[in-house]
Structure formats: C-alpha cells, structure tokens
Amino acid sequence: MIEVKLKHDNGRKITVDRALKILKRKIDKEGVLKEVKKRRFFEKKSFRQYKKNKKAKYIAKMISEENKLWR
Numbered sequence: 001m002i003e004v005k006l007k008h009d010n011g012r013k014i015t016v017d018r019a020l021k022i023l024k025r026k027i028d029k030e031g032v033l034k035e036v037k038k039r040r041f042f043e044k045k046s047f048r049q050y051k052k053n054k055k056a057k058y059i060a061k062m063i064s065e066e067n068k069l070w071r
Contacts, residue, residue, distance in 0.1 A: 002026050 004019045004026070014022075027033060 002030065002032065 002023065004014075004023045006014050006019055008014055
C-alpha cells in the first residue's frame with residue numbers, strides 16, 4: 001500500500017499539492033497504473049505467450065542489426 005505522510009522529517013507540514021506530487025511519483029515508480037491497465041481486460045495465457053514471443057523476436061532482431069553495424 002502506498003501512503004504519503006503529511007509531515008516531513010523535520011516536523012514541517014507538507015501541502016496537499018506537494019503530497020499529491022509525491023504520491024504520483026511513488027505510483028509511477030512502483031508501476032501501479034501500468035498493472036491496473038494490464039489487468040483491465042482478461043487476456044488468455046496463449047495470447048500473453050504470443051506477445052512475449054513477439055517481443056523477444058523483435059529484441060533479438062534489433063540486437064542482430066546492431067551487431068551487424070559494429071562488425
């Protein structure tokens with residue numbers, strides 16, 4: 001669970017705007033929104049595997065192209 005305390009270490013209070021900014025940064029860092037978007041719709045396991053393989057092929061292709069350039 002992500003939480004933002006409204007008191008700073010040295011006892012000063014944090015404004016609501018600043019707290020929201022900190023909260024957004026923490027949410028982005030932990031990937032909460034990415035996970036929510038990913039789970040928004042059901043995805044079959046075979047389709048997840050298909051996407052994973054497609055991404056791996058693309059990365060392998062890019063690496064081989066990069067190696068060709070450096071030879």
